[in-house]
Amino acid sequence: xxxxxxxxxxxxxxxxxxxxxxxxxxxxxxxxxxxxxxxxxxxxxxxxxxxxxxxxxxxxxxxxxxxxxxxxxxxxxxxxxxxxxxxxxxxxxxxxxxxxxxxxxxxxxxxxxxxxxxxxxxxxxxxxxxxxxxxxxxxxxxxxxxxxxxxxxxxxxxxxxxxxxxxxxxxxxxxxxxxxxxxxxxxxxxxxxxxxxxxxxxxxxxxxxxxxxxxxxxxxxxxxxxxxxxxxxxxxxxxxxxxxxxxxxxxxxxxxxxxxxxxxxxxxxxxxxxxxxxxxxxxxxxxxxxxxxxxxxxxxxxxxxxxxxxxxxxxxxxxxxxxxxxxxxxxxxxxxxxxxxxxxxxxxxxxxxxxxxxxxxxxxxxxxxxxxxxxxxxxxxxxxxxxxxxxxxxxxxxxxxxxxxxxxxxxxxxxxxxxxxxxxxxxxxxxxxxxxxxxxxxxxxxxxxxxxxxxxxxxxxxxxxxxxxxxxxxxxxxxxxxxxxxxxxxxxxxxxxxxxxxxxxxxxxxxxxxxxxxxxxxxxxxxxxxxxxxxxxxxxxxxxxxxxxxxxxxxxxxxxxxxxxxxxxxxxxxxxxxxxxxxxxxxxxxxxxxxxxxxxxxxxxxxxxxxxxxxxxxxxxxxxxxxxxxxxxxxxxxxxxxxxxxxxxxxxxxxxxxxxxxxxxxxxxxxxxxxxxxxxxxxxxxxxxxxxxxxxxxxxxxxxxxxxxxxxxxxxxxxxxxxxxxxxxxxxxxxxxxxxxxxxxxxxxxxxxxxxxxxxxxxxxxxxxxxxxxxxxxxxxxxxxxxxxxxxxxxxxxxx
Numbered sequence: 004x005x006x007x008x009x010x011x012x013x014x015x016x017x018x019x020x021x022x023x024x025x026x027x028x029x030x031x032x033x034x035x036x037x038x039x040x041x042x043x044x045x046x047x048x049x050x051x052x053x054x055x056x057x058x059x060x061x062x063x064x065x066x067x068x069x070x071x072x073x074x075x076x077x078x079x080x081x082x083x084x085x086x087x088x089x090x091x092x093x094x095x096x097x098x099x100x101x102x103x104x105x106x107x108x109x110x111x112x113x114x115x116x117x118x119x120x121x122x123x124x125x126x127x128x129x130x131x132x133x134x135x136x137x138x139x140x141x142x143x144x145x146x147x148x149x150x151x152x153x154x155x156x157x158x159x160x161x162x163x164x165x166x167x168x169x170x171x172x173x174x175x176x177x178x179x180x181x182x183x184x185x186x187x188x189x190x191x192x193x194x195x196x197x198x199x200x201x202x203x204x205x206x207x208x209x210x211x212x213x214x215x216x217x218x219x220x221x222x223x224x225x226x227x228x229x230x231x232x233x234x235x236x237x238x239x240x241x242x243x244x245x246x247x248x249x250x251x252x253x254x255x256x257x258x259x260x261x262x263x264x265x266x267x268x269x270x271x272x273x274x275x276x277x278x279x280x281x282x283x284x285x286x287x288x289x290x291x292x293x294x295x296x297x298x299x300x301x302x303x304x305x306x307x308x309x310x311x312x313x314x315x316x317x318x319x320x321x322x323x324x325x326x327x328x329x330x331x332x333x334x335x336x337x338x339x340x341x342x343x344x345x346x347x348x349x350x351x352x353x354x355x356x357x358x359x360x361x362x363x364x365x366x367x368x369x370x371x372x373x374x375x376x377x378x379x380x381x382x383x384x385x386x387x388x389x390x391x392x393x394x395x396x397x398x399x400x401x402x403x404x405x406x407x408x409x410x411x412x413x414x415x416x417x418x419x420x421x422x423x424x425x426x427x428x429x430x431x432x433x434x435x436x437x438x439x440x441x442x443x444x445x446x447x448x449x450x451x452x453x454x455x456x457x458x459x460x461x462x463x464x465x466x467x468x469x470x471x472x473x474x475x476x477x478x479x480x481x482x483x484x485x486x487x488x489x490x491x492x493x494x495x496x497x498x499x500x501x502x503x504x505x506x507x508x509x510x511x512x513x514x515x516x517x518x519x520x521x522x523x524x525x526x527x528x529x530x531x532x533x534x535x536x537x538x539x540x541x542x543x544x545x546x547x548x549x550x551x552x553x554x555x556x557x558x559x560x561x562x563x564x565x566x567x568x569x570x571x572x573x574x575x576x577x578x579x580x581x582x583x584x585x586x587x588x589x590x591x592x593x594x595x596x597x598x599x600x601x602x603x604x605x606x607x608x609x610x611x612x613x614x615x616x617x618x619x620x621x622x623x624x625x626x627x628x629x630x631x632x633x634x635x636x637x638x639x640x641x642x643x644x645x646x647x648x649x650x651x652x653x654x655x656x657x658x659x660x661x662x663x664x665x666x667x668x669x670x671x672x673x674x675x676x677x678x679x680x681x682x683x684x685x686x687x688x689x690x691x692x693x694x695x696x697x698x699x700x701x702x703x704x705x706x707x708x709x710x711x712x713x714x715x716x717x718x719x720x721x722x723x724x725x726x727x728x729x730x731x732x733x734x735x736x737x738x739x740x741x742x743x744x745x746x747x748x749x750x751x752x753x754x755x756x757x758x759x760x761x762x763x764x765x766x767x768x769x770x771x772x773x774x775x776x777x778x779x780x781x782x783x784x785x786x787x788x789x790x791x792x793x794x795x796x797x798x799x800x801x802x803x
Contacts, residue, residue, distance in 0.1 A: 014060040014108060015115045018053055018199075023320075029055040029195040030135030035342045036197065039316065046315040047308075049338045052122060053130070053199035054115045058137050060108050061170060061193045068102035071190070078179070078189050088412070092176040099171040104163060112166060112198075113159050119200065127158045129201040129276070131340070132165040134172055137193045150178060150194065154233060155201055155276045155285035166196045177411040184415070202340065205275040205286075206332025208300040209234035210244060211428035214251075214313045215323035215345055217436065218373060218427070218467070219506035222323060223578065224263065225249045225310040228428040229300035231291055232273030234327055234340075240405045240422065240429025241288075243268040243445045245300050249310035250578045253647040261646050262306055263574045268426060268445075270296050297556065305330070309337060316342055325433075346437070358481045358788060359464040365474035368453065371421070371446035373462075373469030374432045376507065379419040379441055380460045380475040383453050400461060402453050406431040414438060419461040421449045421471060443469030466504030483791055485510055489798035493775075494782035495790065497580070498761055501527055502572040505579050508787040515583035517709065517784025518654075518761045519576045521569070521635065522592045525600070528572030529565055530554070533631035535602025536561045547602040554601075562634055569638035570646065577648040584650055586686060586709065586784075587642075589635055591656040593618055614723065619657025619688075624666035636674035643683070652684040654709060659691055661700040668704060678706070689758070690714035695747045702754035709784070710747055712762035716740050735764045736771060748778045757781040765793045772796035 016029060021037020029037070033055035040050050065071050077095050080087055104112075120128050134150030151172035153165040172178065173194045182189055202209075210229040215222050228237050228244040236242040246266040253261035272288050273295075301309070309328060316339070317324050323345040330337045359378040384399035386392055389409045395401065401417040403410075405424045414420060414434055420442035422431050427444070435442035441463040443449075449471065453459065460476040463469045488511075496517030499505050502524055531551055535542055539561055542548050555564040577585040593613035598604045606627070610616040617625070623632040642648050653676065658664050668678060668685065678685045687694070687701055690711030694701055701708070712735050717724040719740050722733045734740070744760070751758040759782035765772040766789035775783060776797060785793045 014057050014063075014111045016055050016057060017115075018050065018055070021055065027137055028057050028059070029197075030058070030137045030193075031343055032133060032135035032341055033195050033197045034135075036199070036340075038319075039339060039342060043315060043319055046312075046319075048312055048315060049336060051131075051200040051202055051338050051340060053119065053197060055135065055198070056108075056112065056166065056196045058193035058195055060111070061195070063105060064102065064108060064170065065099075067105040070098055070102060073098060074174070075190060081179070081183070088176050088179065092174060092179055095174040096171040099174065100167060102167070104167070109163060112163060116159060116162055116198065119198070123200055129155050129157050130162065131197075131199045131201050132156050132162065132169060133197040133199065133341075134169040135195045135197050136173060136178075137195065150175070152235070153285070154235065157285075162198065166198075169196045170194055175409075177409060180412045180415075199340065201276075202329040202338050203276075203331045203333050204234065204329035205232050205273075207330035207335070208232070208332075209327070209329040209340075210237045210300070212309060212313050212326050212328060213323065213345055213428065214317035214326075216248070216506050217345075217432070218375070218463075219509060221506040221509040221579070223251050223509075223581075224506070225251060225313045226427060227301070227306060227309055227313075228426045230268070230270050230273065231295050231300060232275050233286060234329060235286075236272065236274050236288075237426065237428060238327070238430060239407050240425025240431045240444065242270055242272055243424055243447075244270065244426040244428075246426055247301065247306045248575075249306060250574070250581070250646075251310070251314050252581065254307065254311055254314060256647055259645065259647040260303055260307065261574070261648075262303060263571060263578060265299060265306075265571070267297070267299060269447075270300070301330075305337065312337075312339060320344065358483065359462075360479040360481075361460055361462050361464070361472070362477040362479060364460050364462070364472040364476035366472065368459065368471045368473050369446045369449050370468050370470050371443040371449070372425075372427055372432075373465070373467060374420075374427065374435045374442035374444060375440070375463045377419075377441040378460065378462045378464050378476065378478050380458065380478065381418045383455055383457045383459055384417075385450060385453060385455045387450065400459060402449055404450055405429070406434070410434075414440065419443075421446060421453070421461060423447055423450050441469075443471060446471070466501055466507065468503055481788075485512065488512055488791060488794055491794060491797045492801055493780060493797050494759075495794050495797060496759070496782050496784040497790065498784050498786050499576045499579070500524065502575040503527065505576045508790075509579050511787060511790050513580060513583075513790065514782065515580045515650075516576060516585040517759050517782055519573060519585055519587045520591070521573070521588055522590045522596070524569060524572040524576075525590060525592075529568045530601050531565060532597060532600040532603030532606060533562075533565055533634045534606040534628070535600075536565050537630040537634065538606075541605075542602055543605060544602060551602055562637075565634050566637045566641060569635070570641040573638065573642055573651070574646050574648055577642065577651050580650070581648060582650045584652055585648070586652045586654045587639065588654040588656050588688065589623065589632070591619060612723070614717070614725065619659075620655055620663040620667045621657075621659065623655075624663065624670060629670065632670060633674055636671055636676050640675050643681070649682060652686060652706075654686040654688060655705070656688045656711070657690065657714070658687050658701070659693055661697060661704060664701065664704045688714075689747050689751075691718055692743065695743050695750065698747060698750035699754050702751060702756045705756070707756050708747065708751050708758040710744060710758065710760040710762075712740070712744070712760060712764060715743055719743055735762065736768070741774065744775070745778045748780055752779060759784055761785075765796055769796040769799060773800035776800040 018037045018040045023038040025034045132153040156165045212227040216224045227247040230244040248264035250261040325345045327341040385402045395413040397416045400419045402421045422444045425444040460472040494514035497513045498518040500520040500523030555561040558564045594607045598607040684706040686707040687705040689708040761784045
C-alpha cells in the first residue's frame with residue numbers, strides 16, 4: 004500500500020511552507036515558527052526544522068472517535084456547577100487520550116517523522132512535541148502553558164502517543180478555565196501539533212526573552228532569562244535564572260556593548276535529557292554544579308546576538324514579542340524555538356498610568372522580583388502543593404514555592420502572588436501580568452517566613468525589587484494620563500537615583516535627566532567603598548574582606564567590579580531618556596555616608612559637620628580619595644564609549660573655587676574624560692555662594708550650571724538643613740536665596756551658559772515655579788512623582 008509522502012498529505016505542513024496567515028490551520032505557535040523560517044532565515048534567525056499537524060487532522064480525529072458530542076455534553080455541565088471542573092476535565096482528557104488514530108492520520112505523522120530523520124541524518128530523531136491551539140497566541144489571547152509540550156520524544160510509537168496527549172491537553176482544567184474566561188467556544192478551538200527537532204540545550208542552556216521590559220512596558224529594552232539545561236525550568240519558574248537587559252537602539256552601532264544588566268540567578272537545578280536505555284521519563288532534573296551556579300549562562304557576545312534576533316523578530320512582526328530560545332551544547336548555535344506576541348503591555352498602550360504608594364506599612368519581611376506596579380494588602384494563603392489548591396481563599400495573597408499551569412484557576416482569584424522561585428519570565432510572572440495580579444517571585448524563602456492568615460502588604464511599586472511588608476498598609480493610587488501633559492518652553496527634567504526603578508518613568512515626556520545621583524547608584528548597585536577595592540590588601544575588617552571577596556569573585560581585577568556595576572547602573576537611567584541629555588553628578592556622599600559602604604569605615608575621617616566637610620570637588624582631588632574618583636571616571640568612560648550612552652554629561656558637585664575646578668578637570672582629562680572630547684560636557688552644581696559670586700570664572704571652566712537649592716539655602720542662610728531645631732528657618736523662598744537664584748541665572752546667561760535647578764520647591768509652590776520661569780531658568784529637574792505638578796505649574800507660569 005502506498006505510504007503518503009509529506010508533500011502528499013494535506014494534514015502535515017512543514018515549517019518552511021507556513022506563514023503567519025496559517026494560524027487557523029496550525030495555531031499561533033506553529034504559524035509563527037513557519038513565518039520565521041520563511042522570512043527571517045536571512046536575518047540570522049535560526050529555527051530547528053520540523054512540521055505541524057493541521058487543525059483539520061484534530062477535528063477528523065475527534066470525528067472518527069465520535070467525541071464531539073460527548074465532549075460538548077460533558078463540558079456543558081460546567082454551566083450548572085463550575086466546581087465540577089476537576090472531574091469534568093479528567094473525563095474529557097481520558098476520552099481523548101483513549102481514542103485511536105485514524106489510519107490516514109497515523110500514516111501521515113509517521114511518514115513526516117521519517118522524513119525529518121532523513122533531512123537531519125538521524126534515525127528516530129529526538130523531537131519536541133508542542134501544542135499549538137488555533138485560538139492561542141492571538142494578539143488578544145495569549146496565555147502561558149495552556150497546553151502541553153513533550154520533550155525528547157524518540158520513535159514512532161512515542162511520537163504518536165505524545166501527539167495524542169497534546170490533543171488531550173486541550174482540555175486541561177487550566178485550558179478550559181482560560182477559554183471560559185476569554186469567551187471562546189470550546190468547539191471552535193482546535194489543536195495543531197508541532198514536531199520540532201530537539202536542540203541539545205540540555206548541555207547548552209536555554210530560556211525566554213521579551214523585546215520589551217515586562218514590568219514597565221519600556222519598549223527599548225530586550226529582557227533575556229537564561230538557565231542551564233532545557234528551558235522548561237525557566238518557563239515553569241522552578242529555577243531562579245540569570246537576567247540580562249539590552250538597550251535596543253544601540254545594538255546596531257559597531258563595537259558597542261549596550262548590556263544594561265547582568266544579574267546571575269541561583270540556577271540550582273537543570274533539566275536534562277534522560278540517557279538512552281534509561282526508560283521512564285524522557286527528561287530529568289539534576290542539581291547544577293557550583294561552577295554553573297557562579298557562571299553566567301551566556302557570554303556578552305551571545306547576549307548581544309540574542310538581543311539582535313529579538314529585534315529582528317519584533318521588527319518583522321511590527322509588535323513586541325515573547326520568545327523562547329535554546330543553545331545547542333554541541334555546536335554552540337542559538338535557536339529560536341517559539342515566538343508569539345507580547346500581549347500585556349501591547350494591549351495597554353495609550354491608557355492612563357497608575358502610580359501606587361504605601362503609607363504606614365510594617366517592617367520588611369522579604370524581597371524578590373516585582374511583577375506589575377501595584378500594592379496590595381491582605382491575608383496570606385500558603386499552599387505548598389497543587390493538590391491543595393482547592394483550599395485557596397478568594398481574595399487572599401497566594402504564597403507558594405512555584406506555580407505551573409495547573410494553578411491558573413486560583414491565580415486569577417488571588418489579590419497578589421508570592422513565590423520562592425522563578426524569574427520575570429516564569430509561569431507565575433507571565434500569568435500574573437496577563438491577569439493583572441501583582442506578584443513577587445524568586446523570594447527564596449517566603450514559604451518559610453510567612454504563615455496562613457498573616458496580614459501582609461505586597462509592594463511592586465518600588466522598582467525591580469518587590470517587597471513584602473508585615474501587616475496592612477494605607478495605599479494611595481494616582482492616575483496619570485500622558486495625553487493631558489502640557490508642553491512647555493522651559494525644559495522639565497527628572498531627578499533619578501535608583502537604577503531598578505528608572506524604567507517605571509519611561510512614559511513621562513521629560514526633556515532628559517537633570518540629576519542622576521551617582522552615590523545612590525553606588526549604594527544600590529555596587530555597595531562597596533571604592534577604596535576598599537583599590538586598597539583591598541590594606542583592608543583590616545575581616546568580615547568586609549570576606550564579603551567583598553564574594554562580590555568580586557570572577558573579576559581578575561577587583562576594581563572592575565566597581566566600574567562595571569556602576570556603569571551598568573547608570574546606563575539604566577541614561578537609557579530611559581536617550582538620546583536626550585542625562586546629567587550624572589559624580590558621587591556626593593558625605594564622609595559619614597561613605598563610611599556606611601562595605602569596607603568604608605577605615606577610609607573616612609570622623610567630622611563634626613560632614614555637610615560642609617570633606618565632600619565634592621575637594622575630595623576628588625585629595626590623595627585620600629583620588630584613586631576612588633578615578634574609578635568613577637572609568638565608569639563614566641565605559642558608559643559613554645563602550646556602552647554607547649553619549650547622551651551622558653557629567654556634573655561636579657560642591658566645587659568651592661576655580662582652583663578646585665582646575666584640579667578636578669585635570670584629573671578627569673588624565674582618565675580620558677577631557678571636556679569637549681567626543682562631545683563630552685562637564686557641568687557644575689551651583690550650590691555655594693562662591694559659585695554665584697564667581698559665576699564668570701566657573702563659566703570659563705564648565706558647560707553649564709545646575710542650582711542645588713537645598714545646599715544653596717543652607718549656605719546662604721547659615722542653616723544646617725538637617726537641624727530639627729532650625730527647620731522653620733530653612734526656607735528656599737527667603738529673599739536672600741531668591742536673590743542668589745536670580746543672580747546665578749543672570750550671570751550664567753551673560754556668560755553664555757545654560758542653568759537649571761534641581762529641587763522640589765517648584766512642585767510644591769506654583770509661585771516659586773513662576774519666579775524661576777520669569778528669571779529665565781533653562782530647565783527644572785524634579786522627582787518623577789512631581790513631574791506632572793511641575794509641568795502644570797511651569798505651563799501656567801509661561802502662559803500668564
